[in-house]
Amino acid sequence: MKEQHINPTHAAAHDHLDDHGHDNHADHGSMKSYAIGFLLSVVLTAIPFWLVMGNIFDNSGTTAMVVVGFAAVQIVVHMIYFLHMNTKSEGGWNMLALIFTTVIVVITLAGSIWVMYHLNQNMMPGMTHDAPHHGHQGHQMHEGP
Secondary structure, three states: OOOOOOOHHHHHHOOOOOOOOOOOOOOOOOHHHHHHHHHHHHHHHHHHHHHOOOOOOHHHEEEEEEEEEHHHHHHHHHHHHHOOOOOOHHHHHHHHHHHHHHHHHHHHHHHHHHHHHHHHHHOOOHHHHOOOOOOOOOOOOOOOO
C-alpha cells in the first residue's frame, strides 16, 4: 500500500466543509429537512386543490377560508424549512422583521377592506345584498296605467 502524504494547510482549509464563512448563523438545513419541507408543501397544496376541484364544501366562503388557512400554514413551512427562519437566526432580527412586516400587511389589508366596504355601502346603498327589497319582483318593468 502506498502511504498518502496530506498537506496540513490543504487539510485545514477543507475542514470547515459547511462553514461558508458564516459565524453564529442558522444552519443551512439538511437533505432530510428539505425533503420534509417539500413533502409538507406538496400536501399543503394538494389538499386545497382537492377541496376546490371536488367542491367539498357547499359554501364557497368556507372553502375560501380553509384554503387561506392552508396557505398560511404553507407560508410557515416555507419560512422554517426553506428560509431557515427561527428565533435565533441573525440574533432575532429576522423574526423582528417578520413580525413588523406581518403587522404592516395586516393593517394595510384590513384598512383596504374596511375602506372598500364602507365606500360600497355609502356610494351604492341600494345595491348591497342585505338591503331590504321593497316590492321588487325580479327585473319586471311596470307599464303605464
